[in-house]
Amino acid sequence: MRxxxxxxxxxxxxxAIGMLTAPRSGKETRDKLVDEANKRSEDLKDQWSKGVEQVKQGYEQAKTQVNxxxxxAKDQINQYKDKAQSEANQDQAKQQYNxxxxxxxxxxxxxIEDARDAVRVN
Structure with a gap:
């Protein structure tokens, strides 16, 4: 029994010691925990938003670079096409000239043959 x-x-x-030394009541503690959870939730939302924004910026940068x-590439293709067309035109001009x-x-x-024939006949 002792x-x-x-x-x-x-x-x-x-x-008794807990009640005398506790910094706040149970309701205050619960309210503080809820406030802290809300604050951390907001922090996570902010971090998420920043992360999403960074991804969007990275996507836009990549899209700009790809464009x-x-x-x-299109410019180079057009240059080569123009050069090839020019060379083809030169070849065609040479062929027509020849x-x-x-x-x-x-x-x-x-x-000459007609003149030779005319001279022979006379």
Missing amino acids: STRDFLTGIITGI QYAQQ EQVDNLANKAQSG
């Missing part, structure tokens, strides 16, 4: 009485005395003493690289020279040479040859 141990039960000592035990109960210890509990009562602990409760710049795509435009540079055909005209060949035609003139054939006409000159034909004229």
Whole structure:
């Protein structure tokens, strides 16, 4: 019985000391815990928002760079296309020139043969 009485005395003493030394009441403690939880929740929301904003900024930067690289690639393709077209046009002009020279040479040859035939006949 002595141990039960000592035990109960210890509990009562602990409760009394706790009540005398507690910095605030249970309601105040609960309110403080709720306020702290709300504050931390707001902090997490703010961090989440900042993280989302950083992701958006990173996405926009990446998108801008990709568009710049795509435009540079298009510009280079157009340069090569124009150069190839120019060379193709030069080749076509050379071919037309050679055909005209060949035609003139054939006409000159034909004229020479006609003149030779005219001289032989006379």
